[in-house]
Amino acid sequence: MLIGLQDAITSLLVHSTKPHLVISSSSDHTLRTWDARAGVLVREHKGHQELINSAALGRNGEIVVSAGDDNVCLVFGTE
């Protein structure tokens, strides 16, 4: 059987050029982009080996940078 396992949300961001998009970081090692209007998951970014502490968007919203407990910063494209 499959069960859901919830992990803590550590930060939230609003997309700078698409303000209906919210990006959440989590202790489940993922960064996720949600459409707040439709309430659906748009994108999931994986790569961290530990929890993500914080994230920041580039000025034009094309990249998002995440910082994790694995001592790594990862740069993801938002598109």
Add this chain to the structure above:
Amino acid sequence: MGSSTKTNWCDPSQWLRWHPKGPVLLAGSNDSTVWLWQRKWIALPQPAKVKIQTAPQCPPVLPCKFSQATLGLFSAESSHRMVSGLFSTTERDANLHPPGKRIVTACGGNTLIYWDPRSPTPLFKLTAQNARFDLSGITALAVNPASTIVVVGGTEGGVRVVNLSKGEVISALGGHAEGESVEAIVFVNIVGAVDGSSASVGSSGAGTVVTGATDGKVCIWDLNTSRLRTTLEHKVSRSTLSL
């Protein structure tokens, strides 16, 4: 400007916020104080062997150091650390206060303070003595684009909506699990998403706010109705053997 007998900033900073328009930095400290700094960039002599390359749209990059002058110091007069603070918002159509003209701070001891940067005396202060505002400690806050409302989250999963004009709790939002800390709050522009414009959330009312907590939930709230629009959850699939 704020005044104080304290002249040295020695306690570690907890957070930093840039002013939405001017070269001013707000810094929250462990000792329940907030410092307001004026930024000055001072160009230093360029190292001879360093070639500075700049893109056409970027200003020249020069070695510089950060110099500052204290504009104000605000104290919550508490034994708790300053957990967060914000300037009023960046929206151009803010009709209550121009952008950056007010400061909201939150202290770990469940104290929310609204400041005019020109005065060390708070415009209002909300504490746990107000039963409707008791969050067992504040962990996160966000101000709506019109600077009329602040949304505050606490260590036990509680969320409160506070009217910044009156200093009163408007509503309590219950969506996160009890005992789970609210870690992040942001306002989101649903209106702009619908009509494709960049109209501010504040122009259509209180707006839509998003809260995230250690229960793994992202809650989206309509503040015009104080109702939960959607709950999103971080879930990872885990295989287990069912006996």
